[in-house]
Amino acid sequence: MRFRTRTFISAWKALITNKARSALTILGIVIGIMSIIIVMAVGQGGQDLILSEIESLGSNTLRVAPGRESQGPSDVNQFYLDSIGQKEMDAILNESRVPHVVDVMPFVVVPGSVSYQGETMYPQMYGTNHVFEEHMDGTPNFGIFFDEDMVKTRDRVAVIGSDVEEELFGDESGLNKKIKIGDQKLRVIGVFGDKGQSLFMNFDKSVIVPHTTAMQYITGQQHFNEIIVRAESDEHVEQVRRDIQLTLREMHDIEDPEDDDFQVNSQEDLMQMIGTITGVLKAILVSVAAISLLVGGVGIMNIMLVSVTERTREIGLRKAVGARQKDILRQFLIEAVMLTAAGGAIGIAIGTGITFLVSVGLSQGLNLNWQFSFPWGAAALGLFVSATIGLIFGYFPARAAAKKHPIEALRFE
Amino acid sequence: MIKLENITKIFGQGDNETHALRGVSLFIEKGEFVAIMGPSGSGKSTMLHILGLLDSSTAGEQHLHGELVTALDEDAKAALRNKNLGFVFQSFNLLPRTNVLENVKLPLMYSDIPAKNWDTHARKVIEQVGLSHRIDHEPSQLSGGEKQRVAIARALVLQPSIIFADEPTGNLDSVTSGQIMELFDELHQAHGHTIILITHEDDIAAHAQRIIRMHDGKIVV
Numbered sequence A: 001m002r003f004r005t006r007t008f009i010s011a012w013k014a015l016i017t018n019k020a021r022s023a024l025t026i027l028g029i030v031i032g033i034m035s036i037i038i039v040m041a042v043g044q045g046g047q048d049l050i051l052s053e054i055e056s057l058g059s060n061t062l063r064v065a066p067g068r069e070s071q072g073p074s075d076v077n078q079f080y081l082d083s084i085g086q087k088e089m090d091a092i093l094n095e096s097r098v099p100h101v102v103d104v105m106p107f108v109v110v111p112g113s114v115s116y117q118g119e120t121m122y123p124q125m126y127g128t129n130h131v132f133e134e135h136m137d138g139t140p141n142f143g144i145f146f147d148e149d150m151v152k153t154r155d156r157v158a159v160i161g162s163d164v165e166e167e168l169f170g171d172e173s174g175l176n177k178k179i180k181i182g183d184q185k186l187r188v189i190g191v192f193g194d195k196g197q198s199l200f201m202n203f204d205k206s207v208i209v210p211h212t213t214a215m216q217y218i219t220g221q222q223h224f225n226e227i228i229v230r231a232e233s234d235e236h237v238e239q240v241r242r243d244i245q246l247t248l249r250e251m252h253d254i255e256d257p258e259d260d261d262f263q264v265n266s267q268e269d270l271m272q273m274i275g276t277i278t279g280v281l282k283a284i285l286v287s288v289a290a291i292s293l294l295v296g297g298v299g300i301m302n303i304m305l306v307s308v309t310e311r312t313r314e315i316g317l318r319k320a321v322g323a324r325q326k327d328i329l330r331q332f333l334i335e336a337v338m339l340t341a342a343g344g345a346i347g348i349a350i351g352t353g354i355t356f357l358v359s360v361g362l363s364q365g366l367n368l369n370w371q372f373s374f375p376w377g378a379a380a381l382g383l384f385v386s387a388t389i390g391l392i393f394g395y396f397p398a399r400a401a402a403k404k405h406p407i408e409a410l411r412f413e
Numbered sequence B: 001m002i003k004l005e006n007i008t009k010i011f012g013q014g015d016n017e018t019h020a021l022r023g024v025s026l027f028i029e030k031g032e033f034v035a036i037m038g039p040s041g042s043g044k045s046t047m048l049h050i051l052g053l054l055d056s057s058t059a060g061e062q063h064l065h066g067e068l069v070t071a072l073d074e075d076a077k078a079a080l081r082n083k084n085l086g087f088v089f090q091s092f093n094l095l096p097r098t099n100v101l102e103n104v105k106l107p108l109m110y111s112d113i114p115a116k117n118w119d120t121h122a123r124k125v126i127e128q129v130g131l132s133h134r135i136d137h138e139p140s141q142l143s144g145g146e147k148q149r150v151a152i153a154r155a156l157v158l159q160p161s162i163i164f165a166d167e168p169t170g171n172l173d174s175v176t177s178g179q180i181m182e183l184f185d186e187l188h189q190a191h192g193h194t195i196i197l198i199t200h201e202d203d204i205a206a207h208a209q210r211i212i213r214m215h216d217g218k219i220v221v
């Protein structure tokens, strides 16, 4: 089809002559494209954030967790939750079994509350070892972090976050005060400064105790919830992973890797996993947005059909003065595409604006390292999709317009 | 110039059939000013539409400028209308919320004339109908007579050889009607346009050189 500039001009004039109707027509498209932009951009931002958090762990780290890897959505992944304990950690630290390991950091989740003189709160509580301080950038602003000896001797000590300190002690310092976790009293030896949320924990709202103390006196459990293993370098990661797998299989009498009662994930595995999860989420959200676009498209078709009826006399007149069927068809098609593309552009603008506000809100309000970037891909997709919707849903009304008989159209009241 | 031979036009089918034209033959010379008269429903508009290639006949032969046009397809007829034929309607048929200049430019859109020349062409005919001072006005700001002048300017903008007018003064008072008819006279005498005009009024028909009277789908005089 050959389109002449004059057809675009004519379509443009028709649209601005009927501003109110044009605005109404594109509302559905504006909303649809806006949601696509928000979903894609916020989703991308979230994914980037999670990935950068994983990256910040270091690409030389491995995560050893009890339980086998999920084999599918209905798989009962809760087997063997107690398969990784002190024995396994010692084996990983044994140079002759797993060489090239720098250090390991066990994690024990401590449920329950912490209280001090009648003040009670429910922070995130973990048991871990001295490696935490270096690996997680966990040096307290006040006091000290527990060292290796304190872990060995199961000292009843705790390092707490700034929010926890404020909640429990008000304006006073919490250092050297004794807090109560379960029925155990622990001395506060360190307080983190304001650090905010990272992927794995919120320092401000956390309480960290030696894992030995936690297991012995608080939870009573013999196993870890996970172990973070640091290899000497990136090149050693795969070898360390192999050696950990072999060691643990040997210890647990496992012959077939399918029967593993543990999993070892590298940073890359985690990234892939996160990528898959966020990909599925995005797909779901985008299909919701697609449905809203479809509804918007049907709305456009509806309003354009009404518009074609309203403009019957105009169509008759245009034909009387020489418009051919294809001139009318093109005019209405171009009008539809211009409308939906404009709707798409407005949707992109609003969506980008909202995305920007969300990213400002998340990075300032929640202290997240959330990056705003203009969603070029989503914008291009949005523009393309909206124009296509105009073309598809505008075609039927445009054809109805083109087929009108000039005299009957002119007689139309 | 225009020749109709035994033209019939039947609307509808079966029980709903209406014989609007029952064998009409007619010849109109170049430069003629013809008035068509007759009672309502006698087939005047139907004949004008067929003459103007806006509608096709059921049977019969039709020539325009010596060319057989009976079997032409819609696009070819549209091109001929654009180049050679101008229309003026009783109800003006101007685009609403669109100013005089843009209304007059409408036929240019479908012509071969480059867009940069449209303004010049439109302004010339707007001046010819004496509406230069209203060029930015929209139809809602114009009187009936002015609206019909816009419609005439629009019909003239591509300098067609024939101008068709279906009761062009039907919605106008007698003073304004007189002024519009003076304009038609001038187009006919000074510019040599062929004019074919339907009217119920004898004093309007008096401007024409020839009067064709119709009755029940046939020409009676």
Ligand SMILES: Nc1ncnc2c1ncn2[C@@H]1O[C@H](COP(=O)(O)OP(=O)(O)O)[C@@H](O)[C@H]1O
Pocket (backbone or CB within 6 Å): B011, B012, B018, B019, B020, B038, B039, B040, B041, B042, B043, B044, B045, B046, B047
């Ligand atoms: N589109 C149409 N469908 C059916 N009948 C029509 C149509 N147009 C005109 N007619 C009929 O054809 C006859 C002639 O109509 P018309 O040419 O408009 O008469 P006039 O213009 O002389 O009043 C009338 O009976 C009218 O009802």
Ligand SMILES: [Mg+2]
Pocket (backbone or CB within 6 Å): B044, B045, B046
């Ligand atoms: Mg009539």
